[in-house]
Amino acid sequence: MSESPGPSSGRIRSSIESVGAFAYERKDQLGAGVRYIGGMAYMLGDTFAWAYRGLFKSDIKFGWPSLVVQMVRVGVKSIGIVCIVQVFIGVILALQLAPTLQTYGQLERVADVVGIAVVRELGPLLTAIVLSGFAGASIAAEVGAMVESEEVKALRAHALNPIRFLVVPRFLATTVMIIVLTVIADYIGVFGGFLTSVYILDVPPQLYITLTQAALKTGDFITGLVKAGVFGAVIALIACYEGFHVTGGPAGVGNATTSTVVKSIVALIGIDALFTAVFYTLGI
Amino acid sequence: MSEQDVAISIRNLEKSFTKADGTEIRVLQGVTFDILRGETMIIMGGSGCGKSTLLNCLIGEYTVTGGEVLYKTKKMETPRDLARMSEAELNDLRMSFGILFQSGALFNSMTVADNVALPLIEHSYVDPSIIDIVVTLKLQQVKMLAHRDKMPSQLSGGQKKRAGLARATALDPETLFYDEPSAGLDPVTSAAIDELMMDLSKKLHVTTIVVTHEMDSAFRIADRMVMLEKGKVLRIGKREDFEAIRDADPHELTSADDRLIHQFLNGESSGPLTDAEGMTEFEKLIRAES
Ligand SMILES: Nc1ncnc2c1ncn2[C@@H]1O[C@H](COP(=O)(O)OP(=O)(O)O)[C@@H](O)[C@H]1O
Ligand SMILES: [Mg+2]
Numbered sequence: 115m116s117e118s119p120g121p122s123s124g125r126i127r128s129s130i131e132s133v134g135a136f137a138y139e140r141k142d143q144l145g146a147g148v149r150y151i152g153g154m155a156y157m158l159g160d161t162f163a164w165a166y167r168g169l170f171k172s173d174i175k176f177g178w179p180s181l182v183v184q185m186v187r188v189g190v191k192s193i194g195i196v197c198i199v200q201v202f203i204g205v206i207l208a209l210q211l212a213p214t215l216q217t218y219g220q221l222e223r224v225a226d227v228v229g230i231a232v233v234r235e236l237g238p239l240l241t242a243i244v245l246s247g248f249a250g251a252s253i254a255a256e257v258g259a260m261v262e263s264e265e266v267k268a269l270r271a272h273a274l275n276p277i278r279f280l281v282v283p284r285f286l287a288t289t290v291m292i293i294v295l296t297v298i299a300d301y302i303g304v305f306g307g308f309l310t311s312v313y314i315l316d317v318p319p320q321l322y323i324t325l326t327q328a329a330l331k332t333g334d335f336i337t338g339l340v341k342a343g344v345f346g347a348v349i350a351l352i353a354c355y356e357g358f359h360v361t362g363g364p365a366g367v368g369n370a371t372t373s374t375v376v377k378s379i380v381a382l383i384g385i386d387a388l389f390t391a392v393f394y395t396l397g398i
Numbered sequence: 399m400s401e402q403d404v405a406i407s408i409r410n411l412e413k414s415f416t417k418a419d420g421t422e423i424r425v426l427q428g429v430t431f432d433i434l435r436g437e438t439m440i441i442m443g444g445s446g447c448g449k450s451t452l453l454n455c456l457i458g459e460y461t462v463t464g465g466e467v468l469y470k471t472k473k474m475e476t477p478r479d480l481a482r483m484s485e486a487e488l489n490d491l492r493m494s495f496g497i498l499f500q501s502g503a504l505f506n507s508m509t510v511a512d513n514v515a516l517p518l519i520e521h522s523y524v525d526p527s528i529i530d531i532v533v534t535l536k537l538q539q540v541k542m543l544a545h546r547d548k549m550p551s552q553l554s555g556g557q558k559k560r561a562g563l564a565r566a567t568a569l570d571p572e573t574l575f576y577d578e579p580s581a582g583l584d585p586v587t588s589a590a591i592d593e594l595m596m597d598l599s600k601k602l603h604v605t606t607i608v609v610t611h612e613m614d615s616a617f618r619i620a621d622r623m624v625m626l627e628k629g630k631v632l633r634i635g636k637r638e639d640f641e642a643i644r645d646a647d648p649h650e651l652t653s654a655d656d657r658l659i660h661q662f663l664n665g666e667s668s669g670p671l672t673d674a675e676g677m678t679e680f681e682k683l684i685r686a687e688s
Contacts, residue, residue: 142420175519175520183507191685262504263501263503263506264499264500264501264503265503265505265506266502267459267499267503268497268499268503268504268565269496269504269505270458270459270492271457271459271492271495271499272492272493272516272517272520272565273490273492273493273517273520273521274516274517274520398543
């Protein structure tokens, strides 16, 4: 270009430059982010490969006992908290929606909204958030402690793959148990809405049940449970990844647990938004 | 078996780390020496000289930055470089290793017996009843049979190391690595572990590699010793060579290296390792960085 750049093109150029400079200054963080995602993707692939080999091929033994141990640990400990949280969610939703629905004279429609909200959204999401605190944090702490005490190194030194022995059982247990917990959470959440509607809002119980049944389709359950499964997988992956990358003794283990909870919650809500957009576009 | 049969050949080994601020530190700078089959080799040197890094390179835990670690085993007659092995080949090699980690590194969710049994169950494909016999034997060897059903958290430091040693020897290794075997143990327990190490290396005819800075223990068990200093081999020699330097009058030692080794082996606070202010090289490094 031969013409001299005018003042406006100068401004454009300087703003492009400043965007470039902004990105360049953060290239290390960007690189770290890419490495993190890449490392997790790699671990996910490895986990699937070992799970497949263990479950469907006969060349290695699958560690059923350790899967059971992990399922009990992930599921049983968190079941109480999941139930309490979901009852409250049902109560809150019903009470929050009641005034608006009342102005339309459709108070009994609380049943529909609570049902949809819990089954499609709040059941899976809040169960996952509870689990990221219960299972995620404890998995990160446990794996981190194993790294610190050289147990992971010892596994590798005995030609025993840490992904196979540590990640696969935790990954499968979290994924399966979160689906089970979400089914329970769905019922408990709807039950919370039911109690509130019947005893506080004076909706006839039979009407509430009928409306809930009419509002909820199989697809609603399935989308919720698919999401839950993915949430469980994400929690387990982040927790194991953070655990494996612990450095610096007990303080490092502490950082890994905090980091697991924070990253899990951000990832869960981000993935949830993505799912919701996709389901919305596909009309399911 | 000839004296010159080399089991592990370390050639120009380099290992660098990139620190968080992007600067590179060259921890191992061209380390070269051989480890002979059946010998007990001590790797020693001051804190931060790169002993643990070297051990991690030898067992395939770290990928090296340069140079070679050539292994020759019963299954692998022509020496092979660790860095060029596939994961499967590396795992094959690892099955010929036994490693006693600093804290024992027992799997905390399993009993002592299950810890010893795990490598056997995964790699030996023998009947469970035979595995049970082998486990009993290995635990007897380290005098831990009475504790077979205990969990690692119920054991003392010395017992953890014994149990770790039983696990390390479960697959009858050709090479045994020890990372600071005396660390965290009282002198008596430490001497007992030394005895056990010598006993095992004689009984099993293994090549033994020990990283330590405990000189009493080192001189008890060594055939040969290698001293590292700032990531390089300062001296390699027979135990007697080092004993001669240790017991010599420092004023009669003509070479600077000899005086440095003398100071290290005797654990003296003044000498060439420490400058006029009594700071070690390591402390100076720390001070220079801050
Ligand atoms: N993973 C690592 N990342 C960065 N620096 C390291 C790492 N491991 C060791 N170092 C550095 O390498 C040097 C040698 O460490 P190490 O091999 O542990 O020494 P030694 O075992 O002889 O005390 C030290 O200065 C240490 O800070
Ligand atoms: Mg060390």
